[in-house]
Structures are given as C-alpha cells and as structure tokens.
Amino acid sequence: MYAFPPVEIGSNSNVLSTVQEVAVAVLIDAGRIFLGQRRTTARYGGVWEFPGGKVENGETPVDALVRELREELGIVFFNPRYLGTSEHVYADGGTFRVWYYLVDKWFGGLRTDLWEQVVWVHPDELSSYAMFEANRSIIPAITASIEGEDERFMRIALGEAERAAARGEIPVGCVITCEGAIIARSHNRTEERRAATAHAELLAIAQALEHRRSKWLEGCTLYVTLEPCPMCAGALVLARIERVVFAAHDPKAGACETLYTITNDRRLNHRVRVRGGLLAEQSQSLLEAFFRQRRP
Numbered sequence: 474m475y476a477f478p479p480v481e482i483g484s485n486s487n488v489l490s491t492v493q494e495v496a497v498a499v500l501i502d503a504g505r506i507f508l509g510q511r512r513t514t515a516r517y518g519g520v521w522e523f524p525g526g527k528v529e530n531g532e533t534p535v536d537a538l539v540r541e542l543r544e545e546l547g548i549v550f551f552n553p554r555y556l557g558t559s560e561h562v563y564a565d566g567g568t569f570r571v572w573y574y575l576v577d578k579w580f581g582g583l584r585t586d587l588w589e590q591v592v593w594v595h596p597d598e599l600s601s602y603a604m605f606e607a608n609r610s611i612i613p614a615i616t617a618s619i620e621g622e623d624e625r626f627m628r629i630a631l632g633e634a635e636r637a638a639a640r641g642e643i644p645v646g647c648v649i650t651c652e653g654a655i656i657a658r659s660h661n662r663t664e665e666r667r668a669a670t671a672h673a674e675l676l677a678i679a680q681a682l683e684h685r686r687s688k689w690l691e692g693c694t695l696y697v698t699l700e701p702c703p704m705c706a707g708a709l710v711l712a713r714i715e716r717v718v719f720a721a722h723d724p725k726a727g728a729c730e731t732l733y734t735i736t737n738d739r740r741l742n743h744r745v746r747v748r749g750g751l752l753a754e755q756s757q758s759l760l761e762a763f764f765r766q767r768r769p
C-alpha cells in the first residue's frame with residue numbers, strides 16, 4: 474500500500490491570523506510522484522514539496538494550480554482530479570488550507586532547468602523525504618484515491634484471469650478503462666479460439682475500439698495481470714493507449730519492462746506510461762496454481 478508520510482502544512486512564517494490558501498498537484502507519471510525541492514531558508518532548505526502555490530485573490534484553487542504549474546514547471550494540465558482539502562488552524566487564529574489535486578495528464582515538457590531540484594519518487598518512498606514540517610497527516614484521502622483506482626481495476630482483471638483458468642486457459646485477465654469507467658474486459662482465449670494471438674489484451678483492445686467507435690484509445694488505461702508480450706505491447710502503442718498497469722512481470726516474454734521496452738521506445742510514434750508490479754503476487758499465484766495443475 475502507498476504509505477504517505479505525515480506532512481505538515483503551514484510552516485510558512487507569514488501565517489499569522491490570516492487565511493492562507495494553497496493549491497497543490499500530486500503530479501504522477503508512471504506511478505511516480507513528482508517532488509520539487511524548496512531551498513528558501515536554512516531552516517526549510519532541502520525540504521521537498523508537491524508543486525503548486527498560493528491561491529491569489531479572485532482565483533479558484535484550480536485557477537491557481539493552472540497558473541502555478543505553468544509558471545513553475547512549464548506545463549499545461551487537464552482533467553485534474555480533486556483529492557481533498559486539508560486545513561490547519563493555528564493558536565493565533567491563522568488558518569492554512571490546502572487543496573490537493575491529482576494530475577496525471579499534461580501537455581508540454583517539464584522545464585529541464587529544474588531537473589536538479591526535482592525527484593520522482595514511488596509513493597512508498599515518500600516517507601524518506603523531508604516534506605514540510607511534520608505534525609499533521611493530510612494524506613489518507615490522497616492515498617485512497619491514487620492507490621484505490623488502480624487496485625480496484627486490477628482486482629477486476631484478476632477476476633477475469635480466474636475465469637480464464639476455470640476454462641483451461643492460461644490465467645491472464647484484462648480490463649480497459651476510460652475516465653474511470655470500464656469499457657472493455659477480457660481474458661486469454663488461446664485454447665477456445667485455437668489462436669496463438671487470442672491474448673486478453675488484444676481481445677480487450679478490439680472491444681474497446683468498438684465501444685468508442687474509434688481507431689485509437691487515447692486517454693484509456695489498460696490493466697492486465699501479466700506483463701504484455703511483444704505483440705500486445707505493440708498493439709498498445711498502435712492503439713495509442715495512454716497507460717498500462719500490469720501485475721506480474723514476465724521473464725519469458727515481458728515487453729514493457731522485462732525483455733523489451735516497446736511501450737517506451739522513442740523510435741515509435743507513441744509511448745505508453747507503464748506501472749508494473751501492482752498485485753503481482755496474486756497474479757503470480759494464479760499462474761503457478763494453473764501450471765502446477767497442468768503438470769502434475
């Protein structure tokens with residue numbers, strides 16, 4: 474599980490009997506979270522934080538976030554997902570309020586002059602970074618939101634893998650989502666179809682294309698219980714899928730991270746963001762049980 478550290482808000486010295494409002498982005502790429510380093514004073518030097526900033530008069534939190542991310546990082550994002558608000562009231566009456574948004578889609582490259590001051594960390598690693606001053610945990614809502622969605626869909630894909638096993642097929646299941654809704658689900662059917670290419674991903678991609686009445690699957694995420702093979706990784710690129718989340722790595726055919734990195738090859742005309750290893754143990758044990766049964 475993602476374990477966000479306790480993060481303190483309101484370490485700014487100018488919070489005195491006023492209301493400070495800040496909007497921040499939990500910027501995520503390939504399952505990793507963006508942190509920028511703040512080096513303002515000796516006291517707060519070397520502290521990492523989410524990008525974002527103060528909500529100015531007349532702005533909504535989202536307005537402020539759009540402005541700050543354009544100024545700080547040089548990106549324009551779309552479809553931010555509201556994660557929650559956290560508020561801390563000080564003894565002197567000052568209030569510090571933070572709006573959190575999940576941002577996982579944006580235009581423009583992050584400003585490269587910033588590279589020395591930023592890190593991408595796995596959510597599990599966040600606790601090893603000093604973030605603000607610690608006295609208050611703001612994170613449970615964020616944790617649930619980010620982790621929850623991927624995990625929820627992967628469990629459905631695992632259900633598809635179980636259905637495959639029940640039909641004597643190698644247990645691999647797949648789900649495709651668009652804006653948080655499932656638009657296709659399938660499992661491996663190579664035995665039933667007597668076709669070596671009837672992999673869960675290809676079948677689900679065909680369904681999703683039909684559902685969208687489109688040639689491409691821009692903005693969609695594909696969840697699959699085993700790392701895609703070269704054929705399926707190629708199909709993900711051709712279909713312009715935005716993101717793939719897979720469970721177990723495949724040492725024999727994995728083409729996203731293990732043997733090849735087809736989904737992230739700059740020579741091809743589309744790249745797919747990859748998150749691997751989610752609920753890998755569950756997928757692995759389905760596969761192992763299946764092969765144990767087949768070869769007594």
Ligand code: ZN
Nearest residue numbers: 672701702705
């Ligand atoms: Zn495949």
